[in-house]
Amino acid sequence: MYDPSGAKWRKSTYSNGGGGCIEVDDACPGRVRDSKDPQGPALAFPAEAWKSFVTAVRSGEFGDV
Helix, strand or coil: CCCHHHCCEECCCCCCCCCCCEEEECCCCCEEEECCCCCCCEEECCHHHHHHHHHHHHCCCCCCC
């Protein structure tokens, strides 16, 4: 079971501080939340699915993001 007290949330270094970002939980890959609502819900993806998504973004599969 996931324990949210151990979460290590971070935003991208590309974030401009405008508040329109997601944060990822480095303690539990696949967990993401809205930076504007840090006390709100987090989405949870299976770790392998998250890894595949990140790999696809980095390789440009979705174009310029």
